[in-house]
Amino acid sequence: MRFAHEPGHLLVVDDNKVNRILLSRGLEQDGHKVEVAENGRLGLEKLRAGSFDLVLLDIEMPEMNGYQVLETCLQEPELRDIPIIMTSSLDEIDSVVKCVELGAEDYLNKPVNPILLRARVNASLEKKRLRDEQRKLFRTFATKEVADELLKSGFSLGGKYVNASVMFADIRSYTTYTEKEDPTEIIELLNDYFALMFDAITSYHGTVNQMAGDGLMAIFGAPIHRDDHCEQAVRAALEMMELLEGFNQERAAMNKTQIKIGIGIASGRVIAGYTGTQHRATYTCVGDTVNLAARLEAQTKVIGEPILIESATRTALGDAFKIKPHGPIQLKGKTVEVEVFSVLVGQKV
Amino acid sequence: MSVIDKATFDELKQMSGADFINELIDAFLDDGPHMISEMQAALATKDVESFRRNAHSLKSNANTFGALGLATLAKELEFMGKENNLDIGNRLEVLNEAFGKVAEELKGMRA
Numbered sequence: 001m002r003f004a005h006e007p008g009h010l011l012v013v014d015d016n017k018v019n020r021i022l023l024s025r026g027l028e029q030d031g032h033k034v035e036v037a038e039n040g041r042l043g044l045e046k047l048r049a050g051s052f053d054l055v056l057l058d059i060e061m062p063e064m065n066g067y068q069v070l071e072t073c074l075q076e077p078e079l080r081d082i083p084i085i086m087t088s089s090l091d092e093i094d095s096v097v098k099c100v101e102l103g104a105e106d107y108l109n110k111p112v113n114p115i116l117l118r119a120r121v122n123a124s125l126e127k128k129r130l131r132d133e134q135r136k137l138f139r140t141f142a143t144k145e146v147a148d149e150l151l152k153s154g155f156s157l158g159g160k161y162v163n164a165s166v167m168f169a170d171i172r173s174y175t176t177y178t179e180k181e182d183p184t185e186i187i188e189l190l191n192d193y194f195a196l197m198f199d200a201i202t203s204y205h206g207t208v209n210q211m212a213g214d215g216l217m218a219i220f221g222a223p224i225h226r227d228d229h230c231e232q233a234v235r236a237a238l239e240m241m242e243l244l245e246g247f248n249q250e251r252a253a254m255n256k257t258q259i260k261i262g263i264g265i266a267s268g269r270v271i272a273g274y275t276g277t278q279h280r281a282t283y284t285c286v287g288d289t290v291n292l293a294a295r296l297e298a299q300t301k302v303i304g305e306p307i308l309i310e311s312a313t314r315t316a317l318g319d320a321f322k323i324k325p326h327g328p329i330q331l332k333g334k335t336v337e338v339e340v341f342s343v344l345v346g347q348k349v
Numbered sequence: 350m351s352v353i354d355k356a357t358f359d360e361l362k363q364m365s366g367a368d369f370i371n372e373l374i375d376a377f378l379d380d381g382p383h384m385i386s387e388m389q390a391a392l393a394t395k396d397v398e399s400f401r402r403n404a405h406s407l408k409s410n411a412n413t414f415g416a417l418g419l420a421t422l423a424k425e426l427e428f429m430g431k432e433n434n435l436d437i438g439n440r441l442e443v444l445n446e447a448f449g450k451v452a453e454e455l456k457g458m459r460a
Contacts (some may be wrong), residue, residue, distance in 0.1 A: 017379070018376045018380065022365065022373065022413065089409055111361070
């Protein structure tokens with residue numbers, strides 16, 4: 001059987017049996033999966049236990065009325081995105097207005113007109129679907145930290161100074177590699193590789209904000225500030241190396257080329273913010289610290305150690321890691337020499 | 350004389366489908382007496398809130414089936430409940446009698 005719309009999972013909350021039948025049967029005939037609850041308290045229990053796309057909520061109910069259920073739902077992060085349609089009799093119009101002002105999606109008069117019911121329900125489901133999709137896209141192209149920050153405080157271009165750690169990571173001899181492998185293999189490799197690196201970075205509260213070819217840039221300590229951003233960045237780097245080792249073992253078993261990466265981390269003041277236009281923007285950071293991290297990443301080739309940091313990051317780490325100093329080094333594009341250190345892999349303290 | 354507005358009932362039947370008009374009627378015939386006895390109990394315990402809410406439910410159902418006279422009686426009691434006035438005279442007996450007639454007629458209207 002085909003329906004003109006996607007079926008949804010709906011909850012009808014009404015203390016009146018006739019109304020429950022009237023509302024649920026029509027919607028079931030439309031292909032929706034409908035559950036019912038006899039009062040507000042039971043309705044809320046069902047909402048918390050299951051995943052619903054839409055609620056039809058009566059106002060007058062014993063134990064917990066519709067108004068209280070609505071208020072509770074709007075306060076709970078897990079529930080506040082579920083659209084709620086209030087169902088009420090005509091003489092409750094004052095309460096309906098109050099509910100819509102509070103955040104109810106829509107309302108329906110009882111006795112419910114089935115055609116109107118169908119139209120409102122499908123329109124609300126469609127709107128929710130769009131919102132969910134938007135949110136999903138948003139999460140795909142931004143990290144969870146950035147998405148949450150945006151959802152919380154809105155979007156505006158413009159930056160501010162923050163103290164953060166910046167990481168650059170790159171695949172060694174990527175160019176040689178791309179010359180001999182076929183394109184499908186390369187994209188597959190990159191996707192697997194990025195998935196692992198993202199996992200490592202996000203589990204240490206980092207935000208990957210740029211990918212270019214085989215390289216990536218990540219920020220620790222912004223947009224959400226944390227004092228231990230240096231340590232988090234280094235731990236992420238070690239985790240990346242560990243994951244890469246497993247990745248290479250798998251590839252060796254399949255007789256595929258193994259890869260090496262270089263990671264550079266620098267910490268200090270950066271200008272962080274959204275750059276771009278109102279239509280397309282990314283969260284990024286710029287400044288000397290960023291350039292330094294990129295230079296350190298390039299230097300891994302020269303020094304032959306996979307993770308390089310500078311003195312600001314080094315100082316913040318204390319004795320928690322095995323560190324090897326490489327002395328002051330003249331990095332490309334820098335006027336003064338920089339103290340460079342490598343973090344030794346496989347020797348977490 | 351009919352106590353059910355034929356146009357409202359036919360519309361309900363047509364829109365809900367013959368299949369479940371019986372289910373709807375049965376639900377009302379089951380729940381109606383319960384609502385009225387809840388109102389009686391609420392009157393005895395001076396539970397204005399329960400009195401009002403049950404009158405409200407009865408009104409809502411009466412409207413659904415086109416039992417307009419019953420709906421008017423229930424609405425009046427709902428309003429009195431809202432005003433904290435439980436000095437309702439014999440209105441509950443009148444309501445009970447009206448429900449009896451509606452129930453009788455609805456039984457005959459099952460598909």
